Amino acid sequence: MLPSRDTLVTYPDGALDADTVVLHVAPTADGRIAVVTEATSFHPVDAAWPDQPADTGTLTAGDLEVPIDDAVVAATDGTELFLGADIPVRKGTEGWSFLVAHLVAGDAAITEGDAVAVRADASARRALSTGHTACHAAALALNAALAGNWSKTAREDALGAPDFDGIAIASSRIVPGGSVDVYRLNKSLRRAGFDTASVAADELDELAASVTATIADWAAAGAAVRIDREGDGLTDRRYWVAELPAGTARIACGGTHVASLAELGDVRVEFEAGDDGGTPVLTMRTHAAPAR
Structure with a gap:
């Protein structure tokens, strides 16, 4: 039936x-x-x-x-x-x-x-939930780090920063304990007012340090995470909600998550500049190391 x-x-x-x-x-x-x-x-x-x-x-x-x-x-x-x-x-x-x-x-x-x-399986679920929560935290921290690189008003993320992640994202992949996010630094992004030169390869270590430090501060504060849902069905809207020191972040999401950023343990973010068919791309890899 x-x-x-x-x-x-x-x-x-x-x-x-x-x-x-x-x-x-x-x-x-x-x-x-x-x-x-x-x-x-x-x-x-x-x-x-x-x-x-x-x-x-x-x-x-x-x-x-x-x-x-x-x-x-x-x-x-x-x-x-x-x-x-x-x-x-x-x-x-x-x-x-x-x-x-x-x-x-x-x-x-x-x-x-x-x-x-x-x-x-509990261990596989936890690994992916850890990666997904770290992914959202890294996206918000990245937006905050790049907030000064916009010359025009852009749509805002859940914390009120220009939403680089949402505007430039090409793909996002959750892996056990982390994520891989790829951003296209194309003409459309430049027309929207983002200075793509501000994420030059020789400045990516500094950017990674900034994003990592922000997540570490949020984790140290024990920021609580929950899923709000509008119903029990598969297509009912669900939201990832995090009570961050910078404010409450609410992001539409259908995935699974841990209950606190404190559960992420030591988080490390790294960036890599690349090229996709002639279009510059920025890859962000997020790694979480929960305490055992």
Whole structure:
């Protein structure tokens, strides 16, 4: 049965386990099975902005326990299930349900109506949550460090600084304990009033030191982090909220996070100048080292 409403998700609240029921099972093009459940604790990868990878873990039905190979955002109009990049509409489109599809081996004996337990691996989740929280903190600290390099009024970030991260971002990838963010220093950014020469290669160590120091101050202050959500469904808006010394930051985000910047431990940021088809790019790598 194809679901008529969005999957209920519990991972934004930090849940690792969910006892639920299978609503739909469908074969995939690569020979696996997509298992859609009523609820899940499993964070999926979203093809529209695939920054945070899916959780790792298992699906258990009775005595059968199978690894979850991957989890992706899926969607249906009631007639067909579309996975990942094959979804033909935007999230929230009227008449569509948006779902979490757990991908398991094609010979897994999982059927519609089965009572199942979804379990996400705690250590893998924590590593990605640490990386995602560090990513947001680094973006805000970077915006603050570059605030004086704008000659025109630019849209502001969650703390009121010009939003270099939001304007220049080309890609963001969350990795265990950190992130990799790539910014395009193109003509559009210069026309918007940003001095791209201010991030010259020979000044990047100074920039890294500034961003790292800001995050360290926020972590030392024990800045609390939480997820605010407008509902329990997959597409209900969710926000990363951090009570920073500089003010409360509120950023739309569908990922998972730790509960405090203090949990990041020692954070180090580094920058690298590069080129993408003739366009200068700036890569920021963020590394967190939580205490064990």
